[in-house]
Amino acid sequence: MRTIDLHTLTGAYALHALDDEDRAAFEHHLRDCPSCAQEVRELAATAVRLGIAAATPPPPALKDEVMRRIAAVRQEPPPTAAPARSAVRRAGAARLPRWALAACLAAAAALGGTTVWQYDRARDARAEASRAEQRTQRIAEVVAAPDARTRTEALGGGARATVVVSQSRDEAVFAASGLAEPPSGKVYQLWFDDGGTMRPAGLMDPARGSGAVLMEGRVGDAAGMGVTVEPAGGSERPTSAPLALVEFPV
């Protein structure tokens, strides 16, 4: 194939739409053509946006299976000596050991008996499934938004919190991993922090100690978010001291 033709293959290459022979020729060309290499990077990133838009909720068993498998898979060593860096800066945050977190949960559980604000709407399974799909997709969109800012922090005891905020979408995603299960009859509730006033932002799935949640409602002027333990169904206002307060990344 002539070089002039090869330059036009950036799109097909980025979409994995070349057969093996054309791909080999184009990859050879790529080594000597910086403008094609740059265009391929951009068009591949564009294709990724198409992928994000097609997100669909994975069955819970998939995560179990993947986590089980990676525990048994040996990782490739880094190509060179591992860079000495701590990727996640703790920014001076106090770290709670797991027992302290458990103590917080127990104290919160003891409060009990506060106003319960139950969702009492009929559940349509199909509508729920479709909502789950939309949530998964919206989570992926927030995470991939061009202006998405993320903060990942250790909460201590192996628990980790991640907040992703997109100002352009006015949405935020919260994810926690390694968090102790809430006490029976309790849930983790998320809040937007509007200058000290906590605004309800949805519940974390009580069945899972980890997972990403699209925070309900708009970010608006919130400067951060918090997590509390609340009675099942959630509360209108926090009824316990927050387990974590996270300032939104700027």
Add this chain to the structure above:
Amino acid sequence: MREAVHIGREPSPRPDLDELMTLVAQGDQDAFAALYDALAGSVLGVARGVLRDRAQSEEVAQEVLVEVWRTAARYRADRGTAVNWVLTLAHRRAVDRVRSVEAAAARDHRAALLDRTTAHDEVTEQVEVRLEHEQVRRCLRTLTEVQHQSVTLAYYRGLTYREVAELLSVPLGTVKTRLRDGLIRLRDCLGVTA
């Protein structure tokens, strides 16, 4: 009870799945779990589009995610985001699978094509219905019909540009350029930088 944990006085300069990936490369399973939560839905969506079959797409998604764990040390933040790295790998693997399945089955080429695409109008419609992403849907609408169909069939159905040309009955050269100028238009509409 101790004071609540106040986190993050200093904003991190980079957004960060990329940082999670660094932790994953160091064997951090919690970091991998967080990465999984952020990306598994997109990985599965990509695989399902190309493979159609639920069981096969879940199998490929699983393979891809395990490969991400295994080869995380190869990820280079200076060459692109972690999202791009993972989803590009997912699409590559899904396409490899669909092509190897077809080769192994030695199915009639045209029958395989039709099987994968049904009517292409229907495909683009299905895809559009599923795309909740307003911006992507809006930007796809700005493409010409041939650009739109070519990009959709190649990305969401894993067709090669020769197969797209055959299916749409347009010359090879036309498909090549439509894939390129279609993606360029999408790139500009979405404001993608790399």
